[in-house]
Amino acid sequence: MTEQPLYASEFGFSDDEWGLLVGLPQSVLTAASAAESDGSRRTRTENAAGLESIAAGRESASPLVAAVAGELITRVGDPEVGEELPAIEPADPKAYIADVLSRAESASKLLASRVSEGEAGAYRHWLLTIAEHVVTAASTGGVLGLGGDEVTEQERRFRDELSHVLND
Numbered sequence: 117m118t119e120q121p122l123y124a125s126e127f128g129f130s131d132d133e134w135g136l137l138v139g140l141p142q143s144v145l146t147a148a149s150a151a152e153s154d155g156s157r158r159t160r161t162e163n164a165a166g167l168e169s170i171a172a173g174r175e176s177a178s179p180l181v182a183a184v185a186g187e188l189i190t191r192v193g194d195p196e197v198g199e200e201l202p203a204i205e206p207a208d209p210k211a212y213i214a215d216v217l218s219r220a221e222s223a224s225k226l227l228a229s230r231v232s233e234g235e236a237g238a239y240r241h242w243l244l245t246i247a248e249h250v251v252t253a254a255s256t257g258g259v260l261g262l263g264g265d266e267v268t269e270q271e272r273r274f275r276d277e278l279s280h281v282l283n284d
């Protein structure tokens with residue numbers, strides 16, 4: 117039998133529930149980036165911004181966010197030592213985004229039933245911060261990196277839908 121992370125067992129999370137909470141921040145990053153198809157350079161910039169936001173969670177006053185961020189960074193790499201996430205480009209971005217939104221809603225309901233409102237709110241806010249940093253990391257359109265939209269309609273829609281499912 118594998119040993120559960122301390123925080124998972126402290127709140128009675130099963131392995132699957134803990135996996136949902138730990139995997140969701142990276143999925144939010146990928147979905148926010150996939151909301152607008154815009155080339156490998158921009159995707160790398162978005163991934164770097166998202167990974168920085170995930171890593172920043174280790175400094176959160178929320179023990180839940182700090183524990184999840186610490187475990188996730190251990191799994192995917194630490195930007196403070198120059199590690200980068202591999203760019204994940206879903207074959208079907210719309211289906212991937214729908215799946216991430218569904219998992220975000222499940223995670224929000226799970227947290228509402230297991231942890232304090234402060235802990236649940238900190239986790240939801242962290243996910244929204246990750247999405248915001250990804251969608252504002254690089255502008256789309258323009259010429260030679262000048263001009264264009266900082267946040268496209270598709271990116272704004274994902275961010276707003278994520279906020280809606282997390283805060284319902």
